[in-house]
Amino acid sequence: MTGYAPSREFVHRRRRGAELVLMLLALAVGIGAYAAVGLGVKGRVPADLVGYSGWLAALALGAHVVVRLTAPYADPVLLPVVTALNGLGLAVIYRIDLASRTSLSAKQLMWTTLGVALFAAVLLLLKDHRRLQAYTYTLGFAAVFLLLLPLVPGLGREINGARIWIGVGGFSFQPGEVAKVALVIAFAGYLVLHRDALALAGRRVVGIDFPRGRDLGPILAMWLVSLAVLVFQRDLGSSLLFFGLFLVMLYVATERPGWLIVGGALFGAGALVAYSLFPHVQSRVEGWLDPFGDTESFGQIVEGLYGMAYGGLVGRGLGQGEPWRIPFSYSDFIVAAVGEELGLTGMIALLLMFGLIVERALRTALICRDGFGKLVATGLGVVFALQVFVVVGGVTKLIPLTGLTTPFMSYGGSSMIANWVVIGLLLRISDQVRRPLPEARPLTADDATTVVRMR
């Protein structure tokens, strides 16, 4: 992390008008997809199209107005991109609803509403991201607590082999999704204080600086937490996400590739041990190397691959494919459903949108003036990048499949609200950093009563 500061003269504009225009386009993406699904499946637009689009438009414009009022200098691209992804995700879930006679899209719309409300709450209540630094350890402990919560007997729920849910009343919730936001802030607060010790002490081996043994404490602790998530909750994806996040933030904070080597070695060792000890890890690797060898067990990957092949370059068209064949095509495999119905063309657009989110987050980190904000923005961007890489990589058979949600698209309330909070935080930071510096006026004795001169 170099002390790059933007030149004093570079002045960002507010760009709220550009955001509004993009917002309208994003609504066209979301509502257009909904209408196209209805036309494709039933031959007519959905009966509730007006109500649905009105609700979506109210949410989107409401969010825009909140940004206009509370974060006028915030990044103009983030909110529209997120709106478009969310709208597209809702339409794809609705499409799978129509095929399998479920009503997940209505619930997802409710979660979206809650997410936008939390987004607005973040912007309204948090005036300065630096306030969060005071809660470094509180949030760190909260994150660990949340991660352990599903292991509490009676409260935790095991769904599809992973014990990452808690059930309260009729609702199930994934505390890990909230924990990842808390972890980013906790890591940032910790690293900004300790990065000098982590960066400067150490010895040099073959041209690369390796950290001191005693500084390995935090990275070992994080490694153990990730392993615990992997072992006790059997959640490969979250484990990889947490450890990868910590590693990247450590690297960004210290500028030392030595950490990446140490972390990579730890990750490799953990993965090898997990592979030799746990059957569920072995089966994931097997499904990655040769899914067609056992189409019974790895039907999901196979169906996903066939779906994307069927989609081809331009896709079958919304409502024209057969995405219901893929198990969990509304959550983990929603990307495969998009690939089938919108084709490679749609997939590239989708990945570009995720790329834009990450790019804007890193850009915010680059121009940020305080170390804490830099690290938080980087961490939030990396969370997105890792999550999308792990999910899309798993679905497209680039890496072993691990269960993680596709941000803003997969069905799931916890993920939806956590990601909206992430966007709220990113907009808050970017508003702070793009805001022009307060003008430093030279003090003059001009103000009527000043007679004494200090110099």
Add this chain to the structure above:
Amino acid sequence: MQELTLMLIRFAYLAVLWIFVLGAISVIRSDMFGARVGAGPAPTRREQKAAEKEAKKSRPTKPPRGTPSRVVVVDGPTAGESIPLDQLPLLIGRGPDAAIRLDDDYVSTRHARIGASNDTFYVEDLGSTNGTYIGSQRLTQATAIQLGTQVRVGKTTLELKK
């Protein structure tokens, strides 16, 4: 629904998707290259206008056009008073013979004088106790003033206006 219509919808939707993505990218592009690079932060038109107004008030280096016709008390106990500039020189002070009579405890009886030569106006301190200021400068000799130059006398600020 006809095959052709569905195909049109399919391509139209992909087009909408890409228009959005390219729109977002073009906003990013203009964000990179469109930002104003100026001497000071003047990010919006509104703020720029406000800054210009401010500049006019505090550092009138650029002479505004037009000839002044009166002196106005812009700040102080007798703010708002306006005196025509037809009988020069004008005496400023607390005394009864002053043309600009200021009811200000920090102003001397005969404090300063405004005079003119060749269409240029001057202000000259007449040995006052608290001095006459332009900006932070205490006047020691007759000094030229223009439209908008703020002259401070005691707690009072005077300005030439059209």
